Amino acid sequence: MNSAFVPTRRMGLYEPMHQMDMWGDFKGNNNCFDIPPSMIFDDNESENTSHKSIEPSHKYDEESSKPADKVLRRLAQNREAARKSRLRKKAYVQQLENSKLRLIQIEQEIERSRQQGVCIGSGLADTNLLRSSGTTNPGIATFEMEYAQWVEEENRQISELRNAVNNNNGSEDDEELRSFVESGMRHYFHLFKIKQTTAKADAFYLMSGTWKTCAERLFFWIGGFRPSEFLKVVAPNLEPLEEQQRVDVCNLTQSCQQAEDALSQGMLKLHQIVSETIADGGQRNYMGDAMEKLEALVRFVGQADHLRGETLQQICRILTTRKAALALLALGEYLQRLRALSSLWASRPNTSCTT
Template identity: 25%
Template sequence: MSMLPITGMCLSQTNQNDNFDAETFPKFFECWLAEQNQLLRELLDAEKPKTHLTDEQLQALISKVVEHYEYYYKAKSKWTKQDVLSMLSPTWRSSLEEAFLWIGGWRPSMAFQLLYSKCGLQFEAKMNELIQGLRTCDLGDISATQLGQVDEMQRRTIREEREITDVMARHQETVADASMVELSHVVTEMNMAKETKEDGEKKELENKVESTLAPKEEGLEEILLKADDLRMRTLKGIVSILTPKQAIHFLTSAAELHLMVHEWGKKKDARKGNQISPVTQFSDLYASED
């Protein structure tokens, strides 16, 4: 089983000279997906019965996968501070992915649905062993105590998720506040009058537009960072409840779902002629081994 070093290579390749612009993030994202694909191979190897890894070895792989997510959100936060609008409306994601986005990413409560779905599938697949009292050590073998902890965490996460959603709704309403309405009226009148403005007047108006929009963007940045923080805390929280072997199965399912939905969406967009930023293909994921 190969071990991929998480070195920050993607960030260094796409962020030379501190150039955190919207055009460089798709390149970073492509590189990060390629790393996730390689990590998925390691997770799949670790799942195999013939792969006899100790809990310490499994935990090392889990830590590396979690660090890879942390690495993504750390990089994303830097780009967010430079161009929050692009991060909230990512052109490098497919239309399918965009339809399911929650504040620039995956909805935290979805992680629990993923966990429950995988638990059910693995329970059904090994029902006979479980009925006989045999341990399967996967998510079908999750205990009542663990389920109670997951349920408690899910309630907290949903509460936080709703709070952030409400904050976003209130912030979106500010696009129609008095300053925006007044400014849009002034600019419209000038455009309709077709007046030729001096460069100084144009610059003054541009500055006024920027100063009016600035707090709107700052608010969006704060909300997006909170949403990403909740996403990361949710992932780490679920992993902390599971045994090492169970965590491997959960992280495998999370990576599979992320990569496959991305590819399915790309293919749908390609059939419809939609253009998105190029990313790595993963259709041969199970066709070859490292």
């Protein structure tokens, strides 16, 4: 018997050694290798001939007599073909996923616009349709869907919180209100978390504010609302306050303004550095230097959201449970009014909400 063959009893199939190596190269890919009909035997025939001497076919005599380098070259070609096939399949699957996300996103915005007439300046539909590249960043598409869900959940929570405040008997430390406050806090921190993930995918998009409505962008600051603005908005709803509470809120407002000024100065400095780097196009690798400096945008977004989260936590520590609930309710209703104002602005005669 030729030494290049090893008779194996597996479904009546006899495999030459070099063919077994090829099976290993294509393991897990059912479409990469077809079994020739001549290699499949009937079970009865195999049983009857199991004790007979098995002679290789003339085809495999020729195959085994080929030089080793030709066999290795064929194996290498097969591996390369399989690799290219896997890459094409991966690219196709990724394209389908991107198309699916974009379709869901556009369908949601169309339905929301039909029901509410909301300004499409939030970037959930018009921005993508105007993108000339034709490919949506998967991270952005995911964020836009998650943010739309976040707004819907916020509206639901505001409604429940409003009912809970109205039904409260005036107790400053109500357990039901406490649960609503904790739920509202978790909701805002969830937004900060998904924003940080999106900033890593595309910080320019997140800081542009196109995912917000028109009126909200009027008060936009490094990816969201100013913490000091939040305190000014909710302050009238917190009276009467105890003297110590009033002092603490005043100190918190000043601290927020100082932190905001520091971050704003940092942003201005970043603008200046990047501008100078690009203007000095004669230096080596100036584009690489500019790209490296722009990575700081991700940190600025994270620091701004950290300041927002700290402000929310501090105001809840300073105030009673009822007053903290009133603060969250005032913030939520304020954002709702800004979105309603955007809708009115978009629906005024012969005009549209533009970015």
